[in-house]
Amino acid sequence: GESVGLHLPTLSVQEGDNSIINCAYSNSASDYFIWYKQESGKGPQFIIDIRSNMDKRQGQRVTVLLNKTVKHLSLQIAATQPGDSAVYFCAEGNAGNMLTFGGGTRLMVKP
Amino acid sequence: DSGVTQTPKHLITATGQRVTLRCSPRSGDLSVYWYQQSLDQGLQFLIQYYNGEERAKGNILERFSAQQFPDLHSELNLSSLELGDSALYFCASSATLAGTYEQYFGPGTRLTVT
Numbered sequence: 738g739e740s741v742g743l744h745l746p747t748l749s750v751q752e753g754d755n756s757i758i759n760c761a762y763s764n765s766a767s768d769y770f771i772w773y774k775q776e777s778g779k780g781p782q783f784i785i786d787i788r789s790n791m792d793k794r795q796g797q798r799v800t801v802l803l804n805k806t807v808k809h810l811s812l813q814i815a816a817t818q819p820g821d822s823a824v825y826f827c828a829e830g831n832a833g834n835m836l837t838f839g840g841g842t843r844l845m846v847k848p
Numbered sequence: 849d850s851g852v853t854q855t856p857k858h859l860i861t862a863t864g865q866r867v868t869l870r871c872s873p874r875s876g877d878l879s880v881y882w883y884q885q886s887l888d889q890g891l892q893f894l895i896q897y898y899n900g901e902e903r904a905k906g907n908i909l910e911r912f913s914a915q916q917f918p919d920l921h922s923e924l925n926l927s928s929l930e931l932g933d934s935a936l937y938f939c940a941s942s943a944t945l946a947g948t949y950e951q952y953f954g955p956g957t958r959l960t961v962t
Contacts, residue, residue, distance in 0.1 A: 769949045780850065780938050780953030781891070826891065830949035835904060836881075838891040 745824060747843040756814040756846075760827030760839045765808060767837075769830030772801060772812045775841075776823045784812070784825075814844075822846045851875065852954035854939050860960045866927040869957045873920055873941030879903070880922040881942070881951060882914055886935040897922055929961045 750756045762770070768789040773781035787794045787801045787810075794801050800813040810827050824843050828836040851874035861867055873880050882894040884907075893906035897916035908914075911929075916922040926933060936958050940951035 771950065773953075778955075780852075780940075780955050782850070783950055783952070786950060835893065835896070836949060836951060837893070840890045 745841050745843045747845060749845045749847060750817050752817060752819060752846050752848050754817055756812075756817045756821070756844060758812045758814075758825050758842045758844065760810040760812075760842075762808050762810060762827065762829045762837075762839070764829055764831060764837070765805070767829035767831055770801070770803060770810050771828045771830065771836065772799075772810075773826045773828060773838075774821075774823045775826065781826060817844075817846050819846050819848060850952040850954065852939060852941050852952050854937075854954035854957050856957060857955065858958050858960075860962065861929060862962055863929055863931060865929050865961075866925065867929065867959065869924040869926070869937050869939075869959075871922045871924070871939030871941075871954060873922070873939070874952055877941035877943050877952070878920065879942045880916055880920070881940040882908075882922070882924050883938045883940065884935050885938060885956075886932075891938070894924070926959070931961050934959055934961045 771786045772784040774784050775781045785796045785799050785801050792803050798815045802811045824841045826841045827839040853872045855870045878899045880897045884892045894908040895914050896904040900916050911927050914924045936956045938953050938956045940953045942951045
């Protein structure tokens with residue numbers, strides 16, 4: 738039940754380390770960004786969002802940073818755990834509630 | 849559990865056939881979105897419905913169609929199936945049309961065309 742196959746970039750981290758997953762978005766007019774987590778065999782799950790008038794937002798163990806100058810979004814996960822292993826997608830929101838998804842990054846956590 | 853349900857979970861069919869995938873959105877959500885996820889293309893938006901009406905179309909083939917019923921459940925119809933249609937198909941729902949971007953995804957239907 739894998740979500741996406743062999744062509745994803747992969748980030749491998751040691752359990753307990755911090756993870757940083759990056760995303761470049763395309764539309765400078767996008768006013769909302771979301772990070773989703775997709776575990777094997779499941780649908781994407783909302784993690785955290787940020788509006789374009791912010792540059793940082795913190796959640797529980799996660800932080801999203803937005804750099805509109807270079808159209809870059811990052812997700813930082815503190816003290817990465819085995820349960821964080823999944824594929825992570827960024828999505829940008831445009832007019833009409835449309836979301837455009839990035840290609841995804843596979844996070845593998847080594848015990 | 850997102851509250852979005854999809855049936856069936858798995859579907860195996862032959863080329864040339866037609867299938868229907870079903871989605872029930874979260875209680876109260878009026879918008880339904882359909883996505884296709886294949887190995888080399890990530891999540892591709894297909895179509896959006898809002899309160900029974902089509903609102904937006906993405907990369908949806910002419911062989912594919914969808915509808916949203918008065919009870920807000922939605923169906924995605926795939927016809928003249930080809931091997932390349934094998935993929936995961938996700939439905940998502942959201943609360944309102946404007947100002948709310950967060951979409952809640954169902955568990956998906958895995959379609960295998962042989």
